[in-house]
Each structure stands twice: as C-alpha cells, then as structure tokens.
Amino acid sequence: MIREIERISSDIIKTFRAKEGINHLSGPNLPSRQSVIDIIATLESIIFPGFQENEFLDEEYISFNIGEKLLKAGQSLICEIGKSLNCRSNPCKDEDEKSNDSEATELTFQFLNSLPVIRELAVKDVNAALKGDPAAKSREEVILSYPGLEAVTVHRMAHELYRMDVPLIPRMMNEYIHRKTGIDIHPGASIGESFFIDHGTGVVIGETTIIGKNCKIYQGVTLGALSVKKEEANVKRHPTLEDNVTIYSGATILGGNTVIGKNTVIGGNLWVTSSIPEDSIVYNRPAEFVLKNRYAGQNDS
Amino acid sequence: MIREIERISSDIIKTFRAKEGINHLSGPNLPSRQSVIDIIATLESIIFPGFQENEFLDEEYISFNIGEKLLKAGQSLICEIGKSLNCRSNPCKDEDEKSNDSEATELTFQFLNSLPVIRELAVKDVNAALKGDPAAKSREEVILSYPGLEAVTVHRMAHELYRMDVPLIPRMMNEYIHRKTGIDIHPGASIGESFFIDHGTGVVIGETTIIGKNCKIYQGVTLGALSVKKEEANVKRHPTLEDNVTIYSGATILGGNTVIGKNTVIGGNLWVTSSIPEDSIVYNRPAEFVLKNRYAGQNDS
Amino acid sequence: MIREIERISSDIIKTFRAKEGINHLSGPNLPSRQSVIDIIATLESIIFPGFQENEFLDEEYISFNIGEKLLKAGQSLICEIGKSLNCRSNPCKDEDEKSNDSEATELTFQFLNSLPVIRELAVKDVNAALKGDPAAKSREEVILSYPGLEAVTVHRMAHELYRMDVPLIPRMMNEYIHRKTGIDIHPGASIGESFFIDHGTGVVIGETTIIGKNCKIYQGVTLGALSVKKEEANVKRHPTLEDNVTIYSGATILGGNTVIGKNTVIGGNLWVTSSIPEDSIVYNRPAEFVLKNRYAGQNDS
Numbered sequence: 095m096i097r098e099i100e101r102i103s104s105d106i107i108k109t110f111r112a113k114e115g116i117n118h119l120s121g122p123n124l125p126s127r128q129s130v131i132d133i134i135a136t137l138e139s140i141i142f143p144g145f146q147e148n149e150f151l152d153e154e155y156i157s158f159n160i161g162e163k164l165l166k167a168g169q170s171l172i173c174e175i176g177k178s179l180n181c182r183s184n185p186c187k188d189e190d191e192k193s194n195d196s197e198a199t200e201l202t203f204q205f206l207n208s209l210p211v212i213r214e215l216a217v218k219d220v221n222a223a224l225k226g227d228p229a230a231k232s233r234e235e236v237i238l239s240y241p242g243l244e245a246v247t248v249h250r251m252a253h254e255l256y257r258m259d260v261p262l263i264p265r266m267m268n269e270y271i272h273r274k275t276g277i278d279i280h281p282g283a284s285i286g287e288s289f290f291i292d293h294g295t296g297v298v299i300g301e302t303t304i305i306g307k308n309c310k311i312y313q314g315v316t317l318g319a320l321s322v323k324k325e326e327a328n329v330k331r332h333p334t335l336e337d338n339v340t341i342y343s344g345a346t347i348l349g350g351n352t353v354i355g356k357n358t359v360i361g362g363n364l365w366v367t368s369s370i371p372e373d374s375i376v377y378n379r380p381a382e383f384v385l386k387n388r389y390a391g392q393n394d395s
Numbered sequence: 396m397i398r399e400i401e402r403i404s405s406d407i408i409k410t411f412r413a414k415e416g417i418n419h420l421s422g423p424n425l426p427s428r429q430s431v432i433d434i435i436a437t438l439e440s441i442i443f444p445g446f447q448e449n450e451f452l453d454e455e456y457i458s459f460n461i462g463e464k465l466l467k468a469g470q471s472l473i474c475e476i477g478k479s480l481n482c483r484s485n486p487c488k489d490e491d492e493k494s495n496d497s498e499a500t501e502l503t504f505q506f507l508n509s510l511p512v513i514r515e516l517a518v519k520d521v522n523a524a525l526k527g528d529p530a531a532k533s534r535e536e537v538i539l540s541y542p543g544l545e546a547v548t549v550h551r552m553a554h555e556l557y558r559m560d561v562p563l564i565p566r567m568m569n570e571y572i573h574r575k576t577g578i579d580i581h582p583g584a585s586i587g588e589s590f591f592i593d594h595g596t597g598v599v600i601g602e603t604t605i606i607g608k609n610c611k612i613y614q615g616v617t618l619g620a621l622s623v624k625k626e627e628a629n630v631k632r633h634p635t636l637e638d639n640v641t642i643y644s645g646a647t648i649l650g651g652n653t654v655i656g657k658n659t660v661i662g663g664n665l666w667v668t669s670s671i672p673e674d675s676i677v678y679n680r681p682a683e684f685v686l687k688n689r690y691a692g693q694n695d696s
Numbered sequence: 697m698i699r700e701i702e703r704i705s706s707d708i709i710k711t712f713r714a715k716e717g718i719n720h721l722s723g724p725n726l727p728s729r730q731s732v733i734d735i736i737a738t739l740e741s742i743i744f745p746g747f748q749e750n751e752f753l754d755e756e757y758i759s760f761n762i763g764e765k766l767l768k769a770g771q772s773l774i775c776e777i778g779k780s781l782n783c784r785s786n787p788c789k790d791e792d793e794k795s796n797d798s799e800a801t802e803l804t805f806q807f808l809n810s811l812p813v814i815r816e817l818a819v820k821d822v823n824a825a826l827k828g829d830p831a832a833k834s835r836e837e838v839i840l841s842y843p844g845l846e847a848v849t850v851h852r853m854a855h856e857l858y859r860m861d862v863p864l865i866p867r868m869m870n871e872y873i874h875r876k877t878g879i880d881i882h883p884g885a886s887i888g889e890s891f892f893i894d895h896g897t898g899v900v901i902g903e904t905t906i907i908g909k910n911c912k913i914y915q916g917v918t919l920g921a922l923s924v925k926k927e928e929a930n931v932k933r934h935p936t937l938e939d940n941v942t943i944y945s946g947a948t949i950l951g952g953n954t955v956i957g958k959n960t961v962i963g964g965n966l967w968v969t970s971s972i973p974e975d976s977i978v979y980n981r982p983a984e985f986v987l988k989n990r991y992a993g994q995n996d997s
Contacts, residue, residue, distance in 0.1 A: 102766055105809075106762055118745065124746075140407065143419065144418055144425075156411070157404060157408055165397075165400050213410045216417055228624065228627060229583075231485065233486065234425060240570070241573065262840060265837055268841070274574050276898075296597045296897045298915055313617070314916065322828065348964075362647055365980065373990045374988065374990065378983060379986055384680055441708065443720070444719045445719055458705060465708075507704050529926050530929065534718065535720070535787070535788055538720075539726065577875075594880050594900045615916065644948065663967065682967055684981060685981055689976065
C-alpha cells in the first residue's frame with residue numbers, strides 16, 4: 095500500500111510543475127478561512143450584544159465585554175489583514191513584513207471605528223424587516239432568525255474593508271455568508287439604510303450596484319451585469335436603485351446604466367435592462383398560459 | 396492600542412441608548428441557537444434511528460437508546476421553551492419563572508407525544524421521494540442525502556411547536572434548516588402526508604399555506620403572499636394546494652384565496668395568482684424567443 | 697417524567713413495525729456522513745495545497761505532506777466504501793465482509809489514481825473562473841472564495857466514484873456540497889474541462905447531463921428532465937451542452953434529446969425543451985410589461 099501511495103503522490107507532485115499553478119507553496123501565508131469566520135462571529139456579537147450563546151450582559155458589565163471583544167477581533171484582524179496585504183500583487187508575494195504590520199494595524203483601527211455607524215444601520219435594518227414582513231413577530235425573532243439581516247450586516251462590514259482596498263478578506267466574508275444564507279452580495283455593492291431582503295435564497299447583488307434608502311428585495315432577485323468582459327472590470331456594470339424601491343421575487347435587473355427611480359415597485363420575475371422612471375409600478379402582462387383538463391379538451395386563459 | 400479600543404468601545408456603547416434597541420441587555424435569556432440545533436439532531440436520530448454516526452442499534456438495545464434520546468431532547472426542550480415563553484410579550488420580559496417551568500414541561504411532553512405520528516409521516520415522505528425521483532436508488536440514499544426530506548421532517552416538528560404557540564423556537568428551527576438546505580418553510584404552513592420537495596434550493600412556503608396529500612414541488616417554487624401589509628398578518632395570505640398537486644421548478648403561486656385543485660400539474664416558471672380547477676395541466680405557451688446565428692442573419696422560433 | 701418518557705418511547709418503537717421501515721436496525725453499518733465530509737476536506741487540500749489553515753508548505757516538505765494526506769484519505773475511503781458496498785442490494789444487507797474489504801481497497805486505489813488528472817482539471821477550472829468573471833482579481837481569490845469552483849471540484853471526485861458504481865458515497869459527497877453552496881450537481885453528470893459556474897445558488901444539473909469544454913453557467917440554471925417516470929431511470933433524461941456554451945441566470949434546459957450546439961449563448965430565464973443549433977444566440981423577446989405611474993395613468997412598454 096505504501097509504495098502505491100508514494101507513486102500516486104509523486105504523480106500528483108508532477109502536476110505542480112504546471113505554469114499556472116493552483117498550489118500555494120513557499121509563498122506567504124494566506125488569510126485563514128477559520129479566522130475570518132471567528133472574526134465575523136465576534137463582530138456580530140458586538141453589533142447584537144446579548145443574542146449569542148451563554149451571554150448574560152447587564153448594563154454595567156457591557157463595557158468590559160465590548161472592550162474585550164474589540165480587542166480580540168482587532169488582534170485577529172491585524173494578523174489576517176497583514177497576510178492579505180501580500181496579495182496586493184498577483185500572484186501573492188512576500189512584502190516587507192514590518193511595513194505590512196503597521197499598515198494592517200492602521201487599517202484595523204480605521205475599520206473598528208466604523209462599527210458604531212454599522213450598529214446604527216443595523217437598528218434600521220431590523221426595523222425595516224419588522225415593518226416589511228407581516229410574519230415577523232418581534233425584534234428578537236428578526237435578530238435570531240432572519241438570514242437577510244445577517245447577510246446585510248456582514249456585508250456592511252465587508253464593504254468597509256473593500257473600500258479600504260484590503261485584498262481577499264472582504265470576499266471571504268461575503269462568501270462565508272453566501273454559503274450560510276444563499277444571499278450573494280459582492281462587498282463592492284453600496285447599500286443605503288433600512289434595507290430588507292426577505293427569504294433571500296438566490297439573491298445576487300453585483301460589485302458596482304448602488305442601492306438607496308428603504309429598499310426591499312425578495313428571494314431570487316439578481317442585480318447583475320449586461321457585459322461580462324474582463325476589460326470592463328473597472329466600469330459600473332450593475333444597476334442603481336433609488337430610495338424606496340421594492341423588487342419582488344425572481345426579478346432580474348441588469349446593466350450599469352439601468353436606474354430604478356425612487357418609489358418604484360418592480361413585479362416578480364420581471365426582466366429589466368433599461369431605466370424605469372420614479373413612482374412606477376411595473377409588472378409582467380398577465381401571462382397567457384395553456385390550461386387543459388387532464389382527461390378532456392383544452393382551454394386558454 | 397488599549398486607549399483606542401476603549402474609545403471605540405465607548406462610542407459603540409453610546410449607540411445602546413437608541414430608542415429601538417437591538418441590544419438584549421439585562422433582559423431574560425433567549426433560547427440558545429446551539430441548543431436548538433442539538434435538539435434537532437437528537438430528534439432526527441429518533442425519527443431515523445441507525446442513520447447517525449457511530450450508532451449500531453439492534454432491536455433489543457433500541458428501547459434504551461430511544462428512551463435516552465427522548466430524555467435528553469426533553470430536558471433541553473423544557474429549558475429552551477422556558478426561555479422562549481418570556482418572549483410572549485414584545486419586547487421579551489421576565490415572567491414568573493416558576494410558572495414558565497411547569498408550562499414548559501407540559502408543552503414539551505405534548506410535543507414529544509407527537510413524535511410517533513411524525514415518524515409515520517416520515518415513512519410516507521421517504522416513499523414519496525423514492526417514487527417521485529427516477530434517480531433515487533434506495534431508502535438509505537433518500538434518508539442519507541435528500542435535503543427535501545430533512546427540511547420537511549424538521550418542518551413537521553417545528554409546526555407542532557408553532558401550533559402550541561411556543562415563541563421563537565419554531566422559527567429558529569426553520570431558519571436552521573433553511574440555511575442548511577436553501578428550503579424556507581414557515582413553521583405555520585400546514586403540509587399533508589407523502590410530500591416531496593426535489594432539489595429544493597430556493598423553495599419558499601409561506602406561513603398560512605395549506606398543502607394536501609401526495610403533493611410534489613421542485614426547486615425555486617414560491618408559495619407566497621400577494622399582500623405584505625403588516626395589518627393583514629392574521630389573514631390567510633398564502634395559497635392552498637389540494638391533494639396530488641405537482642408544481643415544477645421556478646413556479647410562483649400567490650395569494651390566500653388561490654386554490655390549486657386536486658390532481659393538477661403546474662408547469663415550470665408559471666406565475667399563478669388565481670385558482671386553478673382540479674384535474675388541470677397548466678403551462679406557459681411555448682415562448683417565442685429570438686434565435687440568431689452569431690455570424691449571420693436572424694430567425695424567430 | 698421517566699414513566700411518561702417510557703410510554704412515548706414505547707409508542708415510537710411500535711412504529712418500527714411498519715412494513716416499509718425507515719429505521720436502520722441490526723443491519724450493516726452505513727457510510728458515516730462525518731467521515732465523508734472529512735475525506736472531502738483532505739482531498740481538497742491535496743488538490744489545492746497550501747490554501748488550508750495552518751499549512752506552510754515548501755517544495756521539499758510537500759512530498760511528505762501529500763503522501764500523508766493520501767494515506768489518511770485512502771484508509772478512510774477503504775472503510776467507508778466497504779460499508780457502502782453492502783448497499784448494492786436494496787435494502788442494504790451484510791455481504792461477506794472479507795470480500796468487501798479487498799474490493800474496497802481496489803476501488804480506493806483506482807479512485808486515488810484519478811487525482812492527478814482531477815488536479816489538472818482544477819487548474820483549468822480556476823483559469824475559467826478568472827477569465828469568466830470581471831470581478832475576479834486573482835487565482836488566490838478564486839480558490840479561497842468561489843463556491844462554483846468548490847462544487848465542480850468535489851463533483852469531479854464524486855463522478856469518479858459514481859463511474860465505479862460505488863453506492864451512496866457519491867450522492868453523499870454531492871449533497872454535502874449542495875448544502876454548502878446551493879449548487880446541486882448529480883454525481884452522474886459528465887462535465888468537460890474549463891467549466892465555470894458563477895454565483896451558483898439554485899443551479900441543478902441532472903444525472904445524465906453531458907457538458908462539453910469551456911462551458912459557463914450562472915445562478916439558477918436548471919439542466920433537467922422532461923419526464924420523471926421511475927421506469928425511465930436508465931434512459932438519458934437530461935440535456936447535452938456542446939463546447940463553449942454559455943447559459944445565463946435562471947434558464948431552464950430540459951430533456952435527454954435536447955442538444956445545445958457548440959458556441960451557443962442561451963439568454964437569462966429562457967425555457968428550452970428542444971435542440972438549439974451551434975453558433976446561436978437565443979434570448980427572450982423583450983417582454984411587454986405594464987408600466988403605470990403610481991399616482992396617475994398607465995403606459996405600456
């Protein structure tokens with residue numbers, strides 16, 4: 095058995111010689127997926143204190159608790175951001191480690207300073223869910239069980255890191271929450287306050303999307319690109335939603351010049367590739383489907 | 396560094412003063428997400444004994460094994476239901492703890508007594524999957540790998556707790572399985588025997604949906620509401636499927652007065668907002684799409 | 697309490713008498729879900745060395761590292777495949793254990809020998825993602841965060857085991873990754889090199905699908921069956937995509953005789969049930985939706 099394993103092992107190692115490698119050998123360490131997940135959990139418990147396991151927080155104890163969590167998340171972020179900065183060049187190359195350290199510390203504090211604002215946005219997102227879903231019974235229920243809230247909260251944190259040009263980590267945060275919730279928000283997307291995603295599975299929001307205040311979208315909505323040419327990576331490729339826009343399930347809105355005007359409602363399954371004026375209601379013409387009796391004639395409706 | 400952390404911590408704590416809080420401080424403990432997940436795992440191993448890791452069960456040993464698991468799930472449920480009862484008021488408030496304890500015990504036993512019936516339903520759901528999917532090769536395969544079966548089994552348990560007016564926990568069970576499978580069934584939905592969801596990602600079944608016997612639905616099906624007004628939270632907002640209804644992938648059925656008659660088949664991607672008579676086959680008119688040769692003229696089809 | 701538990705336990709055990717059981721008692725052990733997950737993790741770290749936690753690999757150390765991982769995955773596979781072989785009969789029955797052991801060892805080595813080729817395919821899949829998504833910034837980003845890449849890599853391994861007629865395990869691998877990514881690829885599907893799935897949530901690829909080289913599909917695409925009759929389980933029920941086919945989000949392609957010709961682009965949300973010639977661009981006629989001002993008249997577009 096050992097000899098056979100040695101042979102297969104050597105066959106695999108031969109494939110490492112490929113010009114365009116997928117082996118990360120002798121290079122700098124990459125950010126750790128598990129650390130990124132742990133950082134997200136700590137940050138979520140700062141945003142929503144008292145909702146985690148085995149936490150009983152009173153108002154006196156809370157300042158120690160928040161301080162301790164900030165320190166823990168901060169130290170871990172300095173370490174992971176430090177590793178990620180090696181990937182500003184492509185492929186990743188060891189940079190001068192000392193300079194990375196101080197830059198990583200600076201970026202981490204810049205990020206932590208955004209948390210009070212993110213908390214205020216989270217309050218508004220919770221209220222948007224409570225208002226937007228007849229089935230929502232309490233703030234506790236929303237915080238404990240709404241995947242859309244968790245996806246948007248993690249997005250707001252990832253977006254801060256994206257704006258600071260931190261490599262890799264924002265996308266790792268986004269993909270962690272995509273896997274958890276089925277909601278895929280690129281960290282580049284800019285999302286206004288009081289945003290609510292209901293159900294959420296299958297939602298895709300592209301890198302250059304801009305969303306105003308008080309918007310609401312449902313499961314299966316795509317805010318995507320018309321062109322997927324690599325050379326257009328730096329152009330605005332995804333749509334803009336102005337304030338108070340609602341988009342029902344399964345609708346697809348495409349294109350960087352597509353603007354959905356304020357107060358507009360987009361019906362389910364709509365396919366939109368150009369701008370829609372403000373104050374509109376847009377829906378598909380009632381479909382002419384075919385209705386047959388299984389045992390007899392036919393009847394159009 | 397410490398001084399900086401203290402300043403950010405104090406900025407965050409200032410946001411706790413917001414009128415509509417998202418911090419759960421000095422209040423009663425909330426149900427624990429991890430405990431709810433552990434309870435689900437124990438209950439699943441009671442429903443499908445012998446399918447879990449490191450279990451070898453023979454027919455003599457099984458009665459001890461089931462008894463032990465019932466005791467474990469029961470004790471944990473008493474504890475979590477006790478905590479959830481504090482959330483009958485909104486926001487959650489400490490009630491008289493003693494009375495919660497005895498009520499939680501009573502509710503737990505009422506729930507555990509429903510397990511034999513849920514097991515009988517699980518047998519029928521497994522058979523429905525085996526019958527409904529040509530790719531299904533054995534009951535073992537269905538139990539070990541079909542996400543639709545797991546989502547429906549957990550739903551049947553969550554629905555029992557929902558009917559007993561237990562707060563929070565039914566939705567936490569539903570969201571755990573939503574994240575795991577991409578299938579979002581509100582615990583309020585009422586689902587008949589021999590139900591099969593194939594593939595399942597993106598399925599949404601709303602709170603007041605009623606589903607008859609022998610129904611089958613595919614990935615991306617929404618059974619949703621036409622109105623999302625908060626003041627209509629207590630009205631029937633979601634559709635009714637009578638017995639033997641099949642709904643193919645991506646179809647959307649909306650509205651509390653929409654009834655899909657028995658034996659009816661709804662085609663993929665259909666958008667239905669009013670009732671369909673029994674014994675029907677309904678499908679979209681073959682679409683007139685545009686077909687162009689990439690290099691030459693154009694040709695409609 | 698104990699007496700009540702004993703009564704419920706006995707009620708549950710009475711349901712074990714059902715003719716069509718869902719209790720796996722006194723039978724052979726089934727493959728362990730956790731072991732299958734651990735095997736996948738080890739195999740992924742062989743395909744993408746250096747991308748896992750706490751690994752620093754240099755080129756000298758790598759041969760020990762790969763050898764050790766192969767040994768670990770191999771021993772575990774022999775054990776799990778051995779258990780799965782009992783399920784060639786339905787329901788599972790203990791076979792002569794010794795013969796299973798040697799057959800399981802043989803199958804395991806046959807599988808491990810396919811890893812160098814799977815690694816070469818993984819290089820091409822990474823490049824296809826980098827080329828196909830304008831938002832992709834580096835190979836590291838693709839490997840660390842693209843769910844489509846992980847789903848396809850695990851599929852390529854599950855497909856090898858499927859072709860060797862190993863029961864249960866290929867489907868368990870597929871369902872693990874379906875839950876993780878929302879991408880449901882049956883292990884029977886045959887997929888050519890340089891395949892890219894972007895976003896991916898809601899993708900379903902059926903058992904008898906055949907996909908050529910350089911294909912690209914987006915979220916919500918279904919490659920499915922027109923007939924779901926159990927007696928047609930052995931017929932080709934799912935479509936064929938020739939080389940260089942692109943299918944945009946939400947499109948549904950159905951039927952075993954449906955062939956999408958090479959170089960063809962299928963637009964979003966299309967519903968296709970018959971073959972499309974090569975070099976085509978196919979899209980839905982611009983929809984005539986209804987556009988109303990919320991406060992005034994009506995206007996069709």
